[in-house]
Amino acid sequence: MLAEPADVLRALGLPPAAPYTVEPLGEAAGSPERWLAGDRSAIVRCPPTEEAARNHQAVFEALAQAGFAAMPRLLGFSGLAAIEEDVPGASALQVVPPPGALEAAVTALAALHALPVREGLDWEKAPADLLAGAPLPLFRLGFAAHEREAAAAPLEAARAELLASPFGFAHRAATAANVRLAPGRAWWVDFSAAGFGPQLFDLAALLLTSGLEAPARRVLAMGYARVRALDPDRTADLADLAGIWWGIDELLGLPRRQVAALGDDAALAALNLAAVRIERGIREPAGAHPAAAAIRRALWG
Incomplete structure (x- = not known):
């Protein structure tokens, strides 16, 4: 178990002797648990490393204090584990997103990025430190030498554009796995990697992993831009460019x-x-x- 039973039961407003069951929500280290006690339930989340667990706790508290509503309520702590509200819904990796859910997720992401929160990882770094300047090791994804050479210049141009895009507080793991969706609603979860970063990478991560076709991704990216008072067309273009860089990096780490x-x-x-x-x-x-067009021509023809 990730938490002490007395801590979870206290967070649920129940006496220490109340009966409960624990349902693991995965088999890998750090998978969250659902605790059930009568008609009450909570999610206990404790990432597998101490740094990640402490970061999740610190960011969760900072967001709660900032009034960010699109996440589960924080019910308490048990050591390094956070005890969270058990929100309804499922991820877009589990179900087809219900009506209005992805729009709610994008709106919440825009609100998250606009918060005056300075918590989490890498605030001592400059944007250039977070986007490596060396050529990406595309050979590991099976690209031939002539493809890598043709992509080098447009990738460097992409890096320059992305370094000028919005940086600030970011989720930094904003994939479809880390947002719970219900009709017209969304809750972001797991802030263990959150901190300073390129905010359009969050948007790209959500749009790409949710399995959307390109036109739908563009519509949602433009919606994000409007919430943040950014230029919709330029932001959608940059989000698409960010998606290539972020996506290649994700595939390299797969x-x-x-x-x-x-x-x-x-x-x-x-x-x-x-x-x-x-x-x-x-x-x-x-x-x-x-x-983005030049990178796609070089790598995929």
Whole structure:
């Protein structure tokens, strides 16, 4: 168990002797648990490393104090574990998003990015520290030398554009796996990686892993821009460009995450589904940025 029973029962407003059951929500280390006691329930979340667990706690508290509503309520702590409200809904990796849910998720993401929160990881770093300047190791994804050479210049142009895009507080793992969706509503979860970062990577992560076609991704990106009072067309173009960079980076890190998920069939299936969606999505233009078009010509013809 991730938490002390007395701590969870106290968070649920129940006496220490109240009966309860614990339902693991995955088999890999750090998978959350659902605790059930009578008609009450809570999610206990404790990421597998101490740094991630402490970061999740600190960010969760900061967001609660800032009044961010699109996340579960924080009910309490038990050591390094956070005890959270058990919100309804499922992720877009589990179900087709219900009506209005992805719009709510994008609106909530825009609100998250606009918060005056300075909590989490990497605030001591500059944007250039977070987007590596060295050539991406595209050979690991099977691209031939002539494809990598043709992509080098547009990738460097993309990096320059992305370094000028909005940086600030970001979820930094804003995939479809980390947002719970219900009709017209969304709740963001798991802030273990949150901190300073490129905010359009969050938007790209959500749009690509939710399995949307390119036109729908563009519509949602423009909606994000309107909430933040940004130029809708330019923001949608930049989000599409960000998706290529973010998607390549995610695919490069996929083997390591697959190894970490061994033994957890559900987690491994979710990773593989997300990877298929990312690979398909980054090939399909959802914007008209010239650097994005040049990268796609170089890598996919």
